[in-house]
Amino acid sequence: MTSTLTRVETDAPTRTKQPKAVWAVAFASVIAFMGIGLVDPILKPIGEQLHASPSQVTLLFTSYMVVTGVAMLITGVISSRFGAKRTLLAGLAIIVAFAALAGSSGTVGQIVGFRAGWGLGNALFIATALATIVGAATGGVARSIILYEAALGIGIAAGPLVGGFLGGFSWRAPFFGVSVLMAVAFVAIVVLLPDTPPPAQRTSITAPFKALRFPGLLLVSVTALLYNYGFFTLLAYTPFPLDMGTYAIGVIFFGWGLLLALASVVFAPRLQAAFGTVPMIATALALFAADLAVMAIWADHRPVLIVGTVLAGLFLGVNNTLITEAVMISAPVERSTASAAYSFVRFVGGAAAPYLAGKLGEHRMALPFWVGAACTGIGVLVLLAGRSALAHVDDHEPAPHSATEAAAITVGDD
Incomplete structure (x- = not known):
């Protein structure tokens, strides 16, 4: 515990003193x-406009998550052959194309x-x-994770505001x-991120599966799979009962995302x-599970759903920062490989949540929240049952830098 406190205090002055490569990737994130x-x-x-049921509409999240999770298995293979910058640009280009195509669609299908x-572009990016920021940022893993989670929180917070504003004109506009x-x-990545040459050693497509042999990484991944059910129930289903x-x-x-960002950056390291x-x-x-249970009990009370949704940002923000850091140091493997393995399990495993939540909600409004609370609660029990596999996370050094990350550090210091 003392080592963690010392690390946080030591990292504090480096919060804004980061290489331009870090800020470029954070902005894009x-x-x-x-x-x-x-x-x-x-x-x-x-x-309403495309005459689709809630379960059909929530497939927007399910298809996105399934492909994101499966594609995570090839991110290391691609980045180790083409370099981080080209991989990031490829991911962004794919998102540009498919987001525009989604806006041009005529059916939910x-x-x-x-x-x-x-989802493919999202996985590549x-x-x-994450691996680029962790590798290039100064101040250690904890500080770089906070930077990444801050970008995540700001993006998630701003997204609904932009979506709500543009959605007022047309559902296509967002x-x-x-x-x-x-x-x-x-454009920001092209201009601000220096070229990152491919590493000498290429990553195997089987590397993420091999990484899951380490109990700590497997434990964190399964925990994330379970709480992701509650997370995507909140995200994909709540707009319908509201x-x-x-x-x-x-x-x-926006309120939810704002609290998520605040908790990720301010509360998580202190706690x-x-x-x-x-x-x-x-x-x-556990608090998130309780929050979902309260929303289930009063599912027909709009003020309870509003407060419960916003408060969930606090609990998820703390969890996101800490569990992401745990992933980075839970196994002696390359950080990009650990991230790919973790993301594969949590995204593919949790992909059913949006669709099932929509389907269950068509029968009983409160049922999706109850199931989300139960899955999140089971995640807590799984984590506590295997906590010995993570006994090192507060006092051990993270896994050594991969060749890709070493290149990113070198470029970032120039």
């Missing part, structure tokens, strides 16, 4: 993560299909962005908005220093 919450305010309008293509913003991010306009939904999820990583992950997830 903000825009990339806007794409997640941007869709929330337009879920109901899409269903077409949107679902184009969201799947969007997310896994590579998709075109994402395409334009991704194009801006593409039954409000695009602007209102946008503001509500970690005081209580330890695993205890705080377990506490944050």
